[in-house]
Amino acid sequence: xxxxxxxxxxxxxxxxxxxxxxxxxxxxxxxxxxxxxxxxxxxxxxxxxxxxxxxxxxxxxxxxxxxxxxxxxxxxxxxxxxxxxxxxxxxxxxxxxxxxxxxxxxxxxxxxxxxxxxxxxxxxxxxxxxxxxxxxxxxxxxxxxxxxxxxxxxxxxxxxxxxxxxxxxxxxxxxxxxxxxxxxxxxxxxxxxxxxxxxxxxxxxxxxxxxxxxxxxxxxxxxxxxxxxxxxxxxxxxxxxxxxxxxxxxxxxxxxxxxxxxxxxxxxxxxxxxxxxxxxxxxxxxxxxxxxxxxxxxxxxxxxxxxxxxxxxxxxxxxxxxxxxxxxxxxxxxxxxxxxxxxxxxxxxxxxxxxxxxxxxxxxxxxxxxxxxxxxxxxxxxxxxxxxxxxxxxxxxxxxxxxxxxxxxxxxxxxxxxx
Amino acid sequence: xxxxxxxxxxxxxxxxxxxxxxxxxxxxxxxxxxxxxxxxxxxxxxxxxxxxxxxxxxxxxxxxxxxxxxxxxxxxxxxxxxxxxxxxxxxxxxxxxxxxxxxxxxxxxxxxxxxxxxxxxxxxxxxxxxxxxxxxxxxxxxxxxxxxxxxxxxxxxxxxxxxxxxxxx
Numbered sequence: 001x002x003x004x005x006x007x008x009x010x011x012x013x014x015x016x017x018x019x020x021x022x023x024x025x026x027x028x029x030x031x032x033x034x035x036x037x038x039x040x041x042x043x044x045x046x047x048x049x050x051x052x053x054x055x056x057x058x059x060x061x062x063x064x065x066x067x068x069x070x071x072x073x074x075x076x077x078x079x080x081x082x083x084x085x086x087x088x089x090x091x092x093x094x095x096x097x098x099x100x101x102x103x104x105x106x107x108x109x110x111x112x113x114x115x116x117x118x119x120x121x122x123x124x125x126x127x128x129x130x131x132x133x134x135x136x137x138x139x140x141x142x143x144x145x146x147x148x149x150x151x152x153x154x155x156x157x158x159x160x161x162x163x164x165x166x167x168x169x170x171x172x173x174x175x176x177x178x179x180x181x182x183x184x185x186x187x188x189x190x191x192x193x194x195x196x197x198x199x200x201x202x203x204x205x206x207x208x209x210x211x212x213x214x215x216x217x218x219x220x221x222x223x224x225x226x227x228x229x230x231x232x233x234x235x236x237x238x239x240x241x242x243x244x245x246x247x248x249x250x251x252x253x254x255x256x257x258x259x260x261x262x263x264x265x266x267x268x269x270x271x272x273x274x275x276x277x278x279x280x281x282x283x284x285x286x287x288x289x290x291x292x293x294x295x296x297x298x299x300x301x302x303x304x305x306x307x308x309x310x311x312x313x314x315x316x317x318x319x320x321x322x323x324x325x326x327x328x329x330x331x332x333x334x335x336x337x338x339x340x341x342x343x344x345x346x347x348x349x350x351x352x353x354x355x356x357x358x359x360x361x362x363x364x365x366x367x368x369x370x371x372x373x374x375x376x377x378x379x380x381x382x383x384x385x386x387x388x389x390x391x392x393x394x395x396x397x398x399x400x401x402x403x404x405x406x407x408x409x410x411x412x413x414x415x416x417x418x419x
Numbered sequence: 420x421x422x423x424x425x426x427x428x429x430x431x432x433x434x435x436x437x438x439x440x441x442x443x444x445x446x447x448x449x450x451x452x453x454x455x456x457x458x459x460x461x462x463x464x465x466x467x468x469x470x471x472x473x474x475x476x477x478x479x480x481x482x483x484x485x486x487x488x489x490x491x492x493x494x495x496x497x498x499x500x501x502x503x504x505x506x507x508x509x510x511x512x513x514x515x516x517x518x519x520x521x522x523x524x525x526x527x528x529x530x531x532x533x534x535x536x537x538x539x540x541x542x543x544x545x546x547x548x549x550x551x552x553x554x555x556x557x558x559x560x561x562x563x564x565x566x567x568x569x570x571x572x573x574x575x576x577x578x579x580x581x582x583x584x585x586x587x588x
Contacts, residue, residue, distance in 0.1 A: 069552060073553040077538075078563055078567075078569065240473070243475055262502050353450070355504075386527060386530070389526065
């Protein structure tokens with residue numbers, strides 16, 4: 001920490017001692033120091049949900065953190081085994097409640113691979129638009145709440161203002177603000193309404209400016225620099241060993257992004273960059289996510305430019321509902337509709353692990369089909385759950401205030417951790 | 420993904436390193452799976468890690484009820500250089516659900532093996548801290564097993580608290 005542009009605040013803090021005794025004198029008098037184990041949470045505003053941390057402290061310095069999870073466990077994976085494939089989508093969306101389109105995409109992608117159904121190009125593009133809007137939304141919530149943890153309350157209002165715009169777009173196109181059940185096996189449930197594209201264009205024209213405004217507020221803010229730079233540093237190899245990907249890994253300089261490395265859906269069609277950091281401290285994590293929002297805007301713009309005409313869901317009536325108007329005239333359509341709504345479609349036996357790049361890293365969905373209309377096993381590889389142990393690596397030997405900053409920059413969603 | 424031939428070659432190489440390690444290979448929907456002997460999981464994973472599959476993406480359990488051996492543990496490996504995925508599967512019986520832990524190879528296995536233990540009761544030998552992670556510590560049974568009933572636990576309300584035995588514990 002010898003860079004000339006970093007203020008000496010931390011060194012001055014470290015040289016302070018609040019103890020009236022110096023250590024040698026204390027030892028001579030038979031006094032001893034001991035580690036303090038402190039419980040944080042599960043109901044603590046800085047833990048962003050029901051997360052409990054057992055913190056081992058030496059004075060104000062964190063020596064170890066043990067995250068204790070499970071308070072929000074709702075057994076969604078077990079619930080899915082009792083639901084037809086299309087009925088499992090709404091519960092799966094509720095796992096990581098800030099990345100509902102991603103959850104749905106992972107599950108639908110896995111089932112589509114099992115069934116072998118082709119998704120129309122227009123549906124893929126609509127999915128990408130919604131996924132990237134969702135990524136921006138998730139990052140906005142992260143930025144607002146994390147900045148709030150650092151003491152910047154106005155950021156919260158600015159971020160939620162833009163987040164509301166995205167939720168309005170979701171409501172316009174899908175009918176719901178959150179947990180939209182928009183992605184279906186084989187495509188999306190409905191085509192976008194008239195005028196929606198223009199609304200998204202307005203948003204994408206506005207958003208890069210907004211990101212610049214956030215950056216202007218935070219990038220060189222003294223408090224942000226003090227609390228984020230050189231705190232919570234974890235090197236690339238430790239993160240890889242922990243299985244952590246996403247913005248955390250990219251902040252260390254590793255440009256691993258599944259959208260580029262192994263393009264799924266329509267991501268191969270778009271041109272975008274992968275923002276990376278250099279040292280992997282909290283400031284890099286902040287900058288990477290901020291830059292990702294701009295890249296997501298670029299992807300949305302390209303997807304809107306190239307949005308192809310055509311069907312928005314597969315024509316395979318064995319997995320997708322027939323259009324409503326056909327029911328009045330076609331007996332076939334009525335039979336298909338009845339079969340799909342009552343039993344659902346059957347999926348040939350097999351197992352698939354389908355990974356995508358979520359806002360927090362690799363989001364993989366494992367589905368095992370046994371030939372019936374219900375999945376025999378659904379498992380989500382939730383990046384939030386995997387990255388929880390990384391918190392100890394980030395917070396160790398830092399101040400307890402840095403633990404809060406690191407937890408904010410880690411960005412775990414407890415609904416995803418506990419599922 | 421290795422193609423079907425690549426998977427067979429990989430399995431053959433692994434058999435040369437350890438003749439009984441590979442029980443079967445499975446190539447399904449362009450995805451490669453090695454089914455390994457549960458007693459040789461750790462050396463097989465170590466060998467694969469040396470072959471480039473250096474990233475453990477996911478560990479999860481499956482219950483294949485009513486097939487035997489019932490429980491399966493799947494390791495999703497990833498080669499970040501060649502962008503290549505491989506699934507390693509080990510099947511164990513419910514009477515003796517024991518596997519060697521992968522924590523010495525990847526720290527990532529730590530919490531995920533705890534989850535598999537929590538949900539399926541697979542015991543990982545050599546795991547540093549094998550406790551329940553999502554369910555309460557005193558929970559009985561392994562809820563993700565297929566024979567564990569849905570709604571097997573009564574929901575406690577004031578009107579039925581005297582019908583739910585030992586609710587106060």
